[in-house]
Amino acid sequence: MYRIGEKPEVGSIAPDFKLKCSDGDDVRLSSYIGRVNILLAFYRGAADPYSMRWLSRLSDDYLYFRSLDTDVLGISPDSVDKARNTATRHKIPFKLLSDPYFKAIKDYGVFDDLEDGDYAAVFLVDKTGRVRYKHVGIAPSEMPSNDELMETIRMIA
Template identity: 30%
Template sequence: MKSYYGILQFLWLKSSEHIKHRGLTMKIGDKSIEFSLKNQDGIEVSLRDFIGKWVVLYFYPKDDTPGCTIEACEFTNEFREFMNLSAVILGISPDSPEKHSKFIQKYNLKMTLLSDIDKKIMSDYGAYGEKIMYGKTVYGVKRSTYLIDPNGKVAQIWTNVKAKGHAVKVKEALAALAG
């Protein structure tokens, strides 16, 4: 029995090391992780395209679901104010570019949505992995947001995000940092 627990402990520790290397230890002041993903129009978008601007990088589970729709619509409602603060909003989920396009059209969303089908970028940013959902441990997208400054450094991180009211919190933090 002792060896069984020893094996479990070893696997847990190795799993923790893997997760740390996949971005969960990213902190404020760190250089953001570069990526290139397809947007809702199938065009490749890279984080480096936005050097010189603030970037709101938000990770969400799935297009056209209740919480994700609330979050996207609230970011759209604040879109002009984000633009006035020299910020772009990039949403990332594992949905396809085609699904993103339908989601944008259905709700008249204003931000760019990026497709991370293999969940690599989400994992790199700590936005995909083990989480507790309805009392069970599962693997999935962790709703989170990174505010990246014009020099490409992480300025703020939100984890375990509640969709309702989140866009306003991000906008207020951006206004304080950019002001």
């Protein structure tokens, strides 16, 4: 049984991953290290309307996140095709990554073994690859506001 949000701890090195993006390319977290901060947004997938609202909220302020030298990566257990459809249908400007085997989801401690899916969670990884902030919730409605996230990003800059 997995413990919600047990790992990784704030201050620790973020687990690296290689996942397929909605555009079909492989994306590694390590490729961002030294360049930008990364906001990892774990969401339940296209079938969850709360997740879609959360992605839309993140999309609304994407350019502002970028102005803070931060990129956003959405991660769900959806297939690459579903992630592509989500990105197109909801006009998501950031990369949506497919984790159908729950590798990154488990590495970040957000696997829901009762539902065989993931919890909603957000991790802020700084340019050195360290987890600087995390919030794990049962539902996307429990995620911090964009304003809270931006304030946290400004604090680590």
